[in-house]
Amino acid sequence: MYVIPSQDIAGHCLHAFTQLVPASRAAFYCVDRQLQAHDFSLHGMSGEMHRDYLDNYRQFDPLQPRNYVSSDLAVVPLGLAMARQPIRDSHRYRHFLQRYDVVDVVEVFAHWGSRPQAAISLLRTAEQGVFTSEQLTQLAALQALLQLAVANLPPQDDSLSSLTPKERQIALLLRQGVSNKELARELDVGLPTVKTHLINLFRKTGVSNRTELVSSLFL
CATH class of the missing domain: 3.30.450.40 (GAF domain)
Known part of the structure; x- marks a missing residue:
């Protein structure tokens, strides 16, 4: 369907x-x-x-x-x-x-x-x-x-359920292929803060880079 x-x-x-x-x-x-x-x-x-x-x-x-x-x-x-x-x-x-x-x-x-x-x-x-x-x-x-x-919405992904709203927002942006600079602009934070968010998110999901994160959560 x-x-x-x-x-x-x-x-x-x-x-x-x-x-x-x-x-x-x-x-x-x-x-x-x-x-x-x-x-x-x-x-x-x-x-x-x-x-x-x-x-x-x-x-x-x-x-x-x-x-x-x-x-x-x-x-x-x-x-x-x-x-x-x-x-x-x-x-x-x-x-x-x-x-x-x-x-x-x-x-x-x-x-x-x-x-x-x-x-x-x-x-x-x-x-x-x-x-x-x-x-x-x-x-x-x-x-x-x-x-x-x-009723036609796709089912929610359980892989995102353990993430905070901010982490979920970052994960969804990463799926779109945004750069660190674009992340900083979207989140209205500096590049060092973006890098901290990414490190924490990688650690939480047990991956080491963006590609692995997207594969783990969405593929």
């Missing part, structure tokens, strides 16, 4: 959702067995904003997949999510959103069994305003299509 590549699924889903329910920025991502978001596909969102989120604010995000295990919620507005976490964390996350002129966020989850398998995050700026109740109803209808699309 032919399996649609995950990037194709992400692109089609982002296009459909943002055409029907306009959003200034959006992201499609998969969810691993540790309930961490990974393999992000971005729409209208800068790399700077995305890195800032991953490095400094993800832990304060009330819409993280880990908060919606065994939940019947599939379309989660920001206000509802914030009401379910400590106020100080909500304030920190709101600060992040304000830095990028975001006034509202909605997360749409696709579940496999009792846990989220993938999701789309939709963000709106002050110019667009908050999502209306009618638009939330539209997203609830679209969620069924997301659920069907995610």
Whole structure:
């Protein structure tokens, strides 16, 4: 059976959702067995904003997949999510959103069994305003299509399950054949830090170079 590549699924889903329910920025991502978001596909969102989120604010995000295990919620507005976490964390996350002129966020989850398998995050700026109740109803209808699309995602690779999100990001970039300089730019770190990351990753996976790492994890 032919399996649609995950990037194709992400692109089609982002296009459909943002055409029907306009959003200034959006992201499609998969969810691993540790309930961490990974393999992000971005729409209208800068790399700077995305890195800032991953490095400094993800832990304060009330819409993280880990908060919606065994939940019947599939379309989660920001206000509802914030009401379910400590106020100080909500304030920190709101600060992040304000830095990028975001006034509202909605997360749409696709579940496999009792846990989220993938999701789309939709963000709106002050110019667009908050999502209306009618638009939330539209997203609830679209969620069924997301659920069907995610059913075509390739199975998750157990070889990546022992890696941290940062290590997984590096491994996936190495599979694309990026150089150390490109890694440094993507991770927003210096070359010495990239080399340290690589050494630690090689040691953790029991390999000695990039080629062996890619073969071990992906072939």
